[in-house]
Amino acid sequence: MTSSVERKPLTVAGAINEALSDMLREDERVILLGEDIGQNGGVFRVTEGLMETYGEERVIDTPLSEAGFVGAAIGMAANGLKPVVEIQFLGFIYPAYEQLMTHAVRLRSRTMGHFSVPIVIRAPYGAGVRAPEIHCDSTESIFTHMPGMKVVCPSNPYDAKGLMIAAIEDPDPVLFLEPMRNYRSISEEVPEGLYTVEIGKGKRLLEGQDVTIITWGAMTAVSMKAAEALSKQNISCEVIDLRTLSPIDEDLIASSVQKTGRTVIVQEAHPQSSVANDVLSIINETSFLYQKAPVAKVSGFDTPVPYFGYEDFYLPTPERVMQAVMKAVDF
Known part of the structure; x- marks a missing residue:
């Protein structure tokens, strides 16, 4: 045995x-x-x-x-x-x-x-x-x-x-x-041995019909919490994890935002000259006529990341993401 x-x-x-x-x-x-x-x-x-x-x-x-x-x-x-x-x-x-x-x-x-x-x-x-x-x-x-x-x-x-x-x-x-x-906030089953995730390909984490939320890194969990809370209000969010920021998966972005017609981009970086702006540009070039509302950004602020006591005010939260989604839906 x-x-x-x-x-x-x-x-x-x-x-x-x-x-x-x-x-x-x-x-x-x-x-x-x-x-x-x-x-x-x-x-x-x-x-x-x-x-x-x-x-x-x-x-x-x-x-x-x-x-x-x-x-x-x-x-x-x-x-x-x-x-x-x-x-x-x-x-x-x-x-x-x-x-x-x-x-x-x-x-x-x-x-x-x-x-x-x-x-x-x-x-x-x-x-x-x-x-x-x-x-x-x-x-x-x-x-x-x-x-x-x-x-x-x-x-x-x-x-x-x-x-x-x-x-x-x-x-x-x-x-x-x-x-x-x-680093240690998430645990899941991972295959043993060698396997690869293709660089340049994002992933659709959640299927939705009303709004696309595009995000990456630590903001993925924040966006998923917002989407789960909004589902209880009968708002269906599609959540896209870019996974690669360069090159960006333009096809995934276009297919999703053309389906939903509304987009919220979530990042913790400063808003000026950011990856969120690159995503917005892709949407403008590929899917402008599909949009039912202006694309919204939820991000940090154009300041250095503050010290401990104010860090939570700097970072995007599920509540801030929900507010951006509601604004897009109500436009």
């Missing part, structure tokens, strides 16, 4: 850890770099246990120099390795901006296709965890404005593992945004 150990549901953090472990085991070119990712397992313990399993030559603790270790990783990627770099918080990536914008995303075109840069940049981001200044930035649109950079943002464990494997296998730079609020 044999006994089997039941597999526990994984959190987002656990799913990313498993994806990294699977790829380290399957592909000797994969290498991890970052501050405190080895012995300490990273700030959020996402890489916990990987140095012990795969050794210090595969899981490397770096000096505190984002420009330095991102630049080194670009060189590694151009020479055949597949580095996965952890930035402790997205707000710490700015010293490495020059390395990414000047070198990582341009090397393929600069060398006429002779070199590629298969690098993944992991970055916890977003507010809602009571972290101090610069730790809570949601500035993803800076990187969607880099031609050659893919930007992904999973909202759940299944997508987190599948997108991480797809990102590591991708021949070009990928910024992998990890919503801090979601």
Whole structure:
């Protein structure tokens, strides 16, 4: 008689850890770099246990120099390795901006296709965890404005593992945004072994007829709560999780907003020059004549993310999303 150990549901953090472990085991070119990712397992313990399993030559603790270790990783990627770099918080990536914008995303075109840069940049981001200044930035649109950079943002464990494997296998730079609020707030069954979620494809989380809610990252749970509450008022919401912010799934957006005729875009980023504006532009170009009401945005504000006591006033809430939906329905 044999006994089997039941597999526990994984959190987002656990799913990313498993994806990294699977790829380290399957592909000797994969290498991890970052501050405190080895012995300490990273700030959020996402890489916990990987140095012990795969050794210090595969899981490397770096000096505190984002420009330095991102630049080194670009060189590694151009020479055949597949580095996965952890930035402790997205707000710490700015010293490495020059390395990414000047070198990582341009090397393929600069060398006429002779070199590629298969690098993944992991970055916890977003507010809602009571972290101090610069730790809570949601500035993803800076990187969607880099031609050659893919930007992904999973909202759940299944997508987190599948997108991480797809990102590591991708021949070009990928910024992998990890919503801090979601690291351990969600658990679900995740398949063992390797599988991928296609980069560039969103997901329809909820079918609806009256209003489309388009969102990503930590705002997905907020949007779903709003949609569930509105269903009790006989308002049928369709919820779209973009999953990839660059390239955006234009076909999914167009098909949904053409069906419902009303749209609310939910993000925690600042409203000006944001991904929400890119989505709005797609709707204008593909589906303008289908709209029954102006497209609404629910977002943070054009201020730095405030300190702990005011953080909840900055972030979108289900109530704010519901108000935007009701306004669209009543237009």
